[in-house]
Amino acid sequence: MKNITPNFTPASVNCDECPIKDRAVCAYCEKSEMALLEAMKSYKTYAAGDPIIFAGDRMVFVGSVVTGVARLSQTMEDGRKQMVGLLLPSDFVGRPGRSYSAFDVEATTDVTLCRFERKPFEKLLSDIPNLRERMLEMALDELDAAREWMLLLGRKTAREKIASLLTIIARRQNSTATVSKNDITFDLNLTREAMSEYLGLTLETVSRQINALKKDGVIRLEKKRQVHVKDFARLLAETGDDADGGFLA
Amino acid sequence: MKNITPNFTPASVNCDECPIKDRAVCAYCEKSEMALLEAMKSYKTYAAGDPIIFAGDRMVFVGSVVTGVARLSQTMEDGRKQMVGLLLPSDFVGRPGRSYSAFDVEATTDVTLCRFERKPFEKLLSDIPNLRERMLEMALDELDAAREWMLLLGRKTAREKIASLLTIIARRQNSTATVSKNDITFDLNLTREAMSEYLGLTLETVSRQINALKKDGVIRLEKKRQVHVKDFARLLAETGDDADGGFLA
DNA sequence: ATGTGACCTTGATCTATGTCAAATTTTTTG
């Protein structure tokens, strides 16, 4: 259980033995089981926009995101689409114990996946206690994140939704690094459309609200996908969330 | 892994040794570990409307619902409230690995909880592989459910939301029993307000849409909280979900 | 450097759902 970041963000690990060092990747490479996992591992890359798997497809691989951003989503018959997971480096892809994917997975930017065949991975899952423990922790963290997302979808205004998404992205990019609350800059690796799918809005509303936040001085935009926040607390105040972020006793 | 219902509904177990026999309860009573768990168990009841734990409270117990309906929810500073979990018998309450509750839990009807102290339960969790395996499976199932809920909150119309909620409740009550698609009757153990919190609507909209479905002959109401569905497929068609429920190859 | 397509912005209008308020029905309680 060492090396795992404690909280709402998905568990991530710096794995010295990993081919790609110094990077949050493949949270499963416990030193002791390294050989096993190492043997099973394969990497695959996807171009921005490519599908990784469709809902209903047979799920041959599971794995985790090494670089880039992928998204989990659900589409209704008439085309309405809702993102239900945003997968950043170290996030797990796939569902051990199920043979078919329940959701679409697409590459949002170029993506590298560290993959394991599902069947042998499931075998390891029952053989290696550590692995199961980590999977449980990750699943529980994702569940908490999903529940916050539900509050966002069900009750927040468009402006609050945008502010919330910006803080989520800001936090995940500056995660271990800058915890200082001021002068944060980050890249939005998402189109307005992807944001609208995340937030349950239309892309027009996303555009309007981003520009409203800009006009009100809450954010500044260098390029259309690069955000400056001079006063993070100010942005936080726009999210509608509890000021203390749930850390009251 | 025996005795566990395979799919989207939370894992449930009929445990012969349980004080309360013949009932989906305490999914953790593996025969072999029975003595341990039995010793730790305590039951507590809550009256309809009672809080079970508040967000931010120290979490002393975890456990599972034995009878009744409880709900997990999140409240914003200004009172906006979103349900993020509906807990029926056999559902787990609490989050091993966290000392404080992230959500409010309230009894919707009278509720009996089968409780374990969190600390010793966490100890068992690392000692008993089976237990961890079940917890993982339950967490993953809940995650899938949460993601479908996100689609509902983000993209469905009020009418679709109501129809979806009705099918969810119908299915969970008639779960193992009537899989026949016709002439289903079930109790809505939820007030219009609770439904509105589930669906991200106001109670007025819930009332109007329920009566619209009634007027259109999709459902019939005996009492205000008892629903008759003569043609389940008809109701399903109103949910906006894929006709086959995700069971295409 | 110019054209082409993807992405983003902006405006005008529409509509589903929220809000506020008041009946009506059902349940609970003394």
Place this chain on the structure above:
DNA sequence: CAAAAAATTTGACATAGATCAAGGTCACAT
């Protein structure tokens, strides 16, 4: 059983965000 309380329905009206329709901007390929 009567009265009070709680839950539900219904109506009139307001509005946030959707929809439809241009137009603008940017990156990249020819």
